[in-house]
Amino acid sequence: MSTCKTLSRISVPTLPQTTTLLKPTHLPLVQRRHESTTRRHKKLLALPEAPSFTPSRSSPTLIFNPPSAAPNVYHTPLKFLPKDDKRRALYATHQAASTQAAYRTHTSPIAAPGTPLHAASSSSHLPPRPSASLPPALRAPYEKKYHLTDKDIAEIQRLRREDANRWTRVRLAEKFGCSQFFVGLVAKNEAKAERVRESHEKARERWGAGRRMAREERGRRRVLWGRDA
Amino acid sequence: MKRVRISRCATQLLAGRTPRRPSCPCAAGLQRDITPHDYRIQARSLSTVAIEKDSELDIGTPDPTSSQPAAAPAPPAIPHRKRLAPEQLPSPHPFAASHSTKLSALRARLSLHQRFPLQTLARTLVHPSADPDPAFNNASLSILGANLLGYYTTEYLLCNYPRLPIPVIFAAQHAYTGPKALATVASEWGIEAAAEPGGEVDPGLLQFRRLRSGSRVPAALRRQVPWKWNVTTTHRIVATDEFGSDNTPPDPQSLSAVPVPMEEAAQSFVRALIGALHLHLGSPLVKRFYRDHFLSRQLDLSTLFDFRTPTRDLSKLCAREGFEAPVARLISETGRASRHPVFVVGVYSGKDKLGEGAGASLEEARFRAAAAALKAWYLYRPIEVTLPSSMEGELDTRKWKPNMVDCGEVIV
Incomplete structure (x- = not known):
């Protein structure tokens, strides 16, 4: 409905050429072609095929265009290959050859690399540069500092022993700039751990059937992560 | 009819020594050019062509005078012995093996060599539970076959995947040549079990004393308490079987006259067949048989x-x-x-x-x-792998490339 309305509205000024010249109008006097016919719509739908499906040669070739899938674990990464493995040399040769081939093929001087136009005009892709930026890290990378001395550790143990409720693992980790795991390692408070475990147990007893089942299912799914299932 | 002594009958009934090479000098060349349409025939023709050395292929029947390795130690000859009716024997007489269509069909189905005696094939089908006499059951052959299967599988896994952790190697061993896998292989070969073992039964059937439904598995096959509770990985590698079990597997002869499940009998048959093939045809053909029937089974190691x-x-x-x-x-x-x-x-x-x-x-x-x-x-896999068993009996050691040995799995 709306298209008909706009079409009729737009096509009005172009109808009588002579009258529009005489009449003052705000619309510009540009000849417009509208995609109003079936043929033009059909032509628009005829998109060019993907480059991987249109081989450059007329002779029969192999089209290799697999669907996206998880990488094969049987493909050993370059870093995991032993020093004397032949695949290291093969990878290096392939990298050099593909880079040269990519530079040799004629690419459009206008199209910027990385755009679809560039990809369509050049059949080969440049391998990623070594300086290309990596994806963002999930957690901020950190360096282990190993800055705590025996005196600090004794202090941690004293605080934890004296008031375990005040000096929790989180507070001690913040105060001394180490991880909570390290605090638990050097100053384990069995009584506090037991109390916490009991309180958790008490909270778990109040769960209904649905929540309990959901938690158990979650644990079972988590085990499957390591089995790749 | 002249009485045939049991100890000699197996050797007498074997096929005569036929010329191994074809009589026509051009026949060998012609055979190489023919492309057989059947894979099994191809494997057979390849098996004779690919071996250069003649000594490896000497698979003729042993001399009747010399003692046969697979044959049993001869029982003391009794001069006047009553002929027993077949129903009185615990397992079929070896004489019946040559008349059994099932055995001939099985030998043809497995594309075994014609000179692999049917009597030995019949013996591999007799489980100790059916016939406690070690001269007529497959206990000794199955021990040999189990060791060969374990050797070939371990060698393949360790050379091709040198970084595999030891639990994964155990699991892969179990998947390739474990009891369940061997029972599956036997059923794929079309092995059928006799309802009850006996001398009158067709020797092409698997003979074992069946476990009645509802009765307990014999104590030797049951899961036992380990001899010490902290079973270490070293103990699993050194002291038990190739699958890393807690205990050593039961001795095959200990299962004599005990009802056993079908899986146990089927796996003992497959092991005994490998052992018998090793004795009669030699290790190159056994390796080929192993590659065709066991390694060809697809196993995705990444799922283990x-x-x-x-x-x-x-x-x-x-x-x-x-x-x-x-x-x-x-x-x-x-x-x-x-x-x-x-x-x-x-x-x-x-x-x-x-x-x-x-x-x-x-x-x-x-x-x-x-x-x-x-x-x-x-799952790293080296490109060039030389299996140790491929160098057996080789005088030219230049082909040997040392395999990669990794420093071991990650221990946290």
């Missing part, structure tokens, strides 16, 4: 892993090998705020991507990516 703390293992591995510490990076994501988000996380060491995983949460994707990186490490 079970990681509990892959992220920790991976950082230990990187520290051990001197790589940069692994960092998980978010490659792509979709639907973070939706009910079914998908995150694709890669684990990078420096600039190199080690593994990639997808998951419904960031934690899951990171976990799976670390597991994929560890699998990529463990």
